[in-house]
Amino acid sequence: MLDNTQQKLNIRNQKYQMKFLITLTLITFLANISLYGQFRYHILFEGKYPIDGDSTLYRNLDWYGFYVRDSLHEYDLIEKVEIKLQYLKNYEGFFTEAKSTLISTSSSRKSLFLLGVERGQQLDFKPKHRCGATYAYSLPQTTLLPGRCVDWGTPTMSCSHLSVFALGSVKEKEWWKIRKYQIFAERSVFFETKKKVQNLTADIYGSKKRSMIYSVPFVYATGDFDFDAETDFILWYDGTFYLYLSRFAHPQEVAALVAKSKLKKMINGGNTGEHNKFN
Secondary structure (H helix, E strand, C coil): CHHHHHHHHHHHHHHHHHHHHHHHHHHHHHHHHHHHCCCCCEEECCEEEEECCCCHHHHCEEEEEECCCCCCCCCCCEEEECEEEEECCCCCCCCCCCEEEEEEECCCCCCCEEEEEECCCCCCCCCCCCCCCEEECCHHHHECCCCCEEEECCCCCCCEEEEEEEEEEEEECCCEEEEEEEEEEEEEECCCCCCEEEECHHHHHCCCCCCCECCCCEEEEEECCCCCCCCEEEEEECCEEEEEEHHHCCCCCCCEEEEEECECCEECCHHHCCCCEEC
């Protein structure tokens, strides 16, 4: 009788231990998801930014700088770099509690953006048709207000065309009031009759429906960043950068969101009198 009782207790203890291990594994898995998100890469930019969260994550990744094509570096568009993060004591930014940080690299060239991958992982972007071009766009030209469509020419040896556009109704009183806002990416291919259209609204604003918004994204940069002869792009909205690459897109998609970074960008406050404001 005692042996049977002991066996039952042993079995019960084993079940508890198994449940504990499963729970611990699940917690660890969810923690990794919250840390790295659903994204393949991490994106940073050289300059002075407030960094939200622990910067050790950025120090423990391998980093690659993406550069603008020029006459001196026609094909040398990606370079592996050592990232440097320096916290600044004197800080002129507004409306943020994060530490102001100077982000730089070991390279003498100024990068368009920096892409971080897991330590030891190869960034296997291989050129296709010797394509690859990066061009930055400024804020006044690319703010995606409803009715605005921003088009880009085709990369080298590519017959596709990319446009990003927004829909919605705008009412201007004391400030922009925008209803039913949606943002789309569209890619057309010369030898295909059907265009690919992808709704990016949920990526930027989440799945929750909003009846009214007061600010809209803009295109930070475009170019063939992954060298697959298709134009890629970076959006910026409310202190967050979104990197879209065509290489990882599903058949029905224009591009896949592969990196997302909450880095507030320093902008000029214009006529408000507040310069060097972080947004």
